[in-house]
Amino acid sequence: MAKILYFYPDNPLIINQGNNARAHKLLHYFKSRNFTVDFVGEQNRSGSFTPENIDELKQTQLIRNGYLLPKKIISGLRYLLGTSIPTKITRYPKGFQRVTYNQINAFKAVLKENEYDYIIISYVLFAPFIKDRSLTKGAKLIVDTHDFFTGQFYNPELRKPDLGRLFNTEINLLNLFDVIWSISPDEHFVFSQFLPSKTILTIPHGEQDKSHLVQDNRTIDVFYVGSNNPHNLNAARWFFEKVYPLLPEHINITVVGRVNQVIPDLPRVTK
Secondary structure, eight states: OOEEEEEOSSOTTOOSSHHHHHHHHHHHHHHHTTOEEEEEEEOOTTOOSOHHHHHHHHHTTSOSEEEEEOOOOOSHHHHIIIIIHHHHHHOOOTTTOOOOHHHHHHHHHHHHHOOOSEEEEESGGGGGGGOOGGGTTTOEEEEEOOSOHHHHHOOTTSSSOOHHHHHHHHHHHHTTOSEEEESSHHHHHHHHHHOTTSEEEEOOOOOOOOGGGOOTTOSOSEEEEOOOOHHHHHHHHHIIIIIGGGSOTTOOEEEESGGGGGOOOOTTEEO
């Protein structure tokens, strides 16, 4: 029976965006295969991921053990010692400076106490957790990328946009892993060109085929689904400002997800 350490920072029980749904589906898949799963999440200031949520994951037998990494400190001496100084030492570009020294130590404590066949890290931003290979004890290291972060962080409007540094950082972090999961064929292609020795698998979001449930009398023509990351918000503004006015008046749109925070009240649009 395979033993897995699965890191996903957010609460997989709150299925309000695609990445949470993906994590939730993966946990159910692991359970269906009788894998033993230890789960590591991240505390946050909103209180949306709590020890009670970890208990719920245990009660549903989706995980064996659960851990929550400490919250990020944003000011004071603890911030200076736990985040600011380590960040200056690593010299990662802004955006890739995602983990704190205290979080890395907490994750290392889990590795020291256990042995796993597979360690799955969600988001390459958290690659520093497994940088010390001596603690992984021969486990196969997998990164579930979720996204291509160079594209997320690159801002051509900056006085000195450093695309090369962003891309080089992302590739170097990906190179710490044995297996890379991409979401799309486009990301698969990019990763394969610069990491030819790595195993790269395209694993899109998994959903059951419900095409047989489609009815002829449906009232929704377009589902617009998105979370509230900056790129989604900008795309939504553009779509509803530039594209929506050009659509035929009989087209009905339903918007799902936190992207709806930037969409105005419009005819034939349900949020």
